[in-house]
Amino acid sequence: xxxxxxxxDESFTNVSLAEDSADSGTAALYSKQDEIFTMNxxxxxDMENQVEMEEKTRLINQVxxxxxxxxxxxxRVDAVKEENLKLKSENQVLGQxxxxxxxxxxxxxxxxxxxxxx
Numbered sequence: 001x002x003x004x005x006x007x008x009d010e011s012f013t014n015v016s017l018a019e020d021s022a023d024s025g026t027a028a029l030y031s032k033q034d035e036i037f038t039m040n041x042x043x044x045x046d047m048e049n050q051v052e053m054e055e056k057t058r059l060i061n062q063v064x065x066x067x068x069x070x071x072x073x074x075x076r077v078d079a080v081k082e083e084n085l086k087l088k089s090e091n092q093v094l095g096q097x098x099x100x101x102x103x104x105x106x107x108x109x110x111x112x113x114x115x116x117x118x
Contacts, residue, residue, distance in 0.1 A: 102108040
C-alpha cells in the first residue's frame with residue numbers, strides 16, 4: 001500500500017502542464033507573466049535598495065556635515081573662553097591700576113562724610 005501511495009504522489013508532482021494542449025498556452029502565459037512580475041519585483045527591489053542607499057548616503061553626509069559644524073562651534077567656544085579669561089585678567093590689572101592712581105591722587109582721597117555734615 002505504501003508503494004502505491006508513493007506512486008500517486010509522484011504522479012501528482014510529475015504532472016506536466018504541456019500534456020494538456022488546451023491549457024499549455026495559458027500555463028506558458030502565466031509562467032511568462034510570473035517571470036515578468038518577478039523581474040519587475042527584482043527591479044523594484046533594486047530600485048528600493050538604490051533609494052535606500054541614496055537616503056543612507058544623504059543622511060551620512062548630513063551627519064558628517066553636522067559633526068564638522070559641531071567641531072567648528074566647539075573650537076569657537078574654546079577660543080571665546082580663552083579670550084574671556086584673558087580679558088578678565090586684563091580688567092583685574094586695569095582695576096588695580098586705577099585704584100592705585102586714585103589712592104595716590106589727593107582729589108580722590110576719601111573724606112569722612114559725617115564730619116562734613118556737622
